[in-house]
Amino acid sequence: MGRAPCCDKANVKKGPWSPEEDATLKAYIEKHGTGGNWIALPQKIGLKRCGKSCRLRWLNYLRPNIKHGGFSEEEDNIICSLYISIGSRWSIIAAQLPGRTDNDIKNYWNTRLKKKLLGKQRKQQQAQQSRRAASSLKQEMIKRSESAANFANLPVGFVNQNPYWAPELPVAVPMVNYQTHEPQLIKDQASIKNMLIKLGGRFSADNTTTTTTNTNFLYPVDISSSSSSDHQFYQNPIDVLTCTSAPNNNIYAADQFASTHYDANNNGGGSSSPTMFQGLDDHNNNLQADHHLSELVVYGNDFPHQHQQLDGFYQAAETLNNGSTGTSTTSAESEISWGDINSLVYSTQMVSDYETCQQRIPTVHSVFAESTYFGLK
DNA sequence: AATAAATGCAACCGCCCTCCG
DNA sequence: TCGGAGGGCGGTTGCATTTAT
Numbered sequence: 001m002g003r004a005p006c007c008d009k010a011n012v013k014k015g016p017w018s019p020e021e022d023a024t025l026k027a028y029i030e031k032h033g034t035g036g037n038w039i040a041l042p043q044k045i046g047l048k049r050c051g052k053s054c055r056l057r058w059l060n061y062l063r064p065n066i067k068h069g070g071f072s073e074e075e076d077n078i079i080c081s082l083y084i085s086i087g088s089r090w091s092i093i094a095a096q097l098p099g100r101t102d103n104d105i106k107n108y109w110n111t112r113l114k115k116k117l118l119g120k121q122r123k124q125q126q127a128q129q130s131r132r133a134a135s136s137l138k139q140e141m142i143k144r145s146e147s148a149a150n151f152a153n154l155p156v157g158f159v160n161q162n163p164y165w166a167p168e169l170p171v172a173v174p175m176v177n178y179q180t181h182e183p184q185l186i187k188d189q190a191s192i193k194n195m196l197i198k199l200g201g202r203f204s205a206d207n208t209t210t211t212t213t214n215t216n217f218l219y220p221v222d223i224s225s226s227s228s229s230d231h232q233f234y235q236n237p238i239d240v241l242t243c244t245s246a247p248n249n250n251i252y253a254a255d256q257f258a259s260t261h262y263d264a265n266n267n268g269g270g271s272s273s274p275t276m277f278q279g280l281d282d283h284n285n286n287l288q289a290d291h292h293l294s295e296l297v298v299y300g301n302d303f304p305h306q307h308q309q310l311d312g313f314y315q316a317a318e319t320l321n322n323g324s325t326g327t328s329t330t331s332a333e334s335e336i337s338w339g340d341i342n343s344l345v346y347s348t349q350m351v352s353d354y355e356t357c358q359q360r361i362p363t364v365h366s367v368f369a370e371s372t373y374f375g376l377k
Numbered sequence: 378a379a380t381a382a383a384t385g386c387a388a389c390c391g392c393c394c395t396c397c398g
Numbered sequence: 399t400c401g402g403a404g405g406g407c408g409g410t411t412g413c414a415t416t417t418a419t
Contacts, residue, residue, distance in 0.1 A: 016387070016413090039404060055405075056388070068386095091407060106408075107386055384416070394406080 013048045017057055021047055025054055026062045034058075060101045067099035071108055079105060079113060 017025075028045045035041060039051035047054065060066070071079075075097055082093045088109075090102035097105065 014389075037404075050389090052390095052405080053388075059406095060387075088408065102407075103387075110409095111385055380419085382416100382418075385414090387411105387413090389411075390409085392407090392409100394404105396402105396404085398400105398402095 011048060012042075012050045012053070014053075017049075017061075021049065022057070022062060025058060029058060029062075056103075060103045065099050066101065068104065071112075075100070076113060076116075079109060080117065083109065 024045055024047060028041070034055075035044075037051075038055040041047075042049045042051055042054050049057075078096055079093055082089075082096065086092060088106070090106045090109075094100050094102040094105050
């Protein structure tokens with residue numbers, strides 16, 4: 001049995017909003033607010049609209065300070081960086097771009113950015129450079145995998161038996177200052193916590209909600225900002241999450257990171273309070289972002305496979321580089337397509353990993369501890 | 378100038394989560 | 399503890415506009 005509809009579908013108007021409807025809705029909300037009940041609102045003001053439709057119209061179009069169109073290069077970069085980092089969590093991405101709505105960003109991505117960044121107009125030469133870059137990165141990842149093997153020699157339980165966000169462990173997350181564009185290392189947990197909050201999280205202790213008004217947001221380093229031959233590891237949350245090979249064959253993935261319930265009081269989890277990654281974990285059946293991350297992360301016992309996937313990722317990343325920096329000098333057909341990223345996001349292996357991860361709840365601390373182990377500096 | 382194809386975007390749909398009685 | 403209602407979100411659709419032929 002399906003759930004009851006939120007409104008009488010037969011008696012609600014659909015389609016574009018008329019100026020009169022807009023004016024009615026806007027005037028009422030500006031005067032009285034929404035009253036916390038969108039469903040009842042249209043009846044109150046005599047609109048033959050579904051409450052959800054009113055909410056959407058207000059949020060995406062009528063509310064003050066909405067910006068439409070005209071995305072700047074900087075906004076492009078932020079969107080790309082965050083998309084790479086967290087996937088299609090448009091509301092979270094929108095939270096970092098004041099005046100932009102999730103719907104706008106989603107449309108912009110689907111209609112412009114995706115094509116702009118991953119279109120078929122590519123130089124053959126750049127494609128070759130991409131392959132070379134991917135190759136060198138692959139070598140680098142192999143080296144790091146070897147380091148990962150060393151990591152596995154840590155005492156059993158080093159990772160997943162420590163309390164969440166263990167304060168005694170060193171943590172360092174390289175990020176870039178949104179305003180100064182200077183590399184910045186977040187070493188203290190409070191800063192990391194703040195950064196994570198800004199990426200959409202919420203902590204149980206203070207129940208802080210995501211803010212959209214911060215002016216000093218540290219955002220993940222844009223892949224496009226590094227040259228093809230000079231990729232910097234760990235400049236992105238992905239990278240932070242990319243070095244994981246845990247003791248006891250545990251598989252640690254970014255989706256674990258995103259799903260981890262963080263207890264700011266170090267109570268060891270199990271809290272029923274809102275969690276750090278609540279925003280990222282809301283749609284646990286909508287696996288795209290989680291998979292997007294985990295696909296890039298999981299090594300476990302499948303290094304060769306992961307290296308193949310990394311090939312694809314870095315090719316795609318390189319494409320982003322070429323596309324978003326505007327450094328192209330000529331164009332030619334690229335072998336890289338959007339499918340490269342999609343293949344990363346939705347592979348069978350990924351689903352398998354995800355299911356595994358769902359059964360092995362990790363700790364936020366563990367991810368950072370592993371990152372630290374790999375020499376973030 | 379006419380038509381088809383491509384594009385952009387507002388709006389809808391349906392699922393999931395949280396809240397509350 | 400459970401279930402219903404409402405809110406929020408991402409994905410998709412459909413239409414108006416623009417561009418290409």
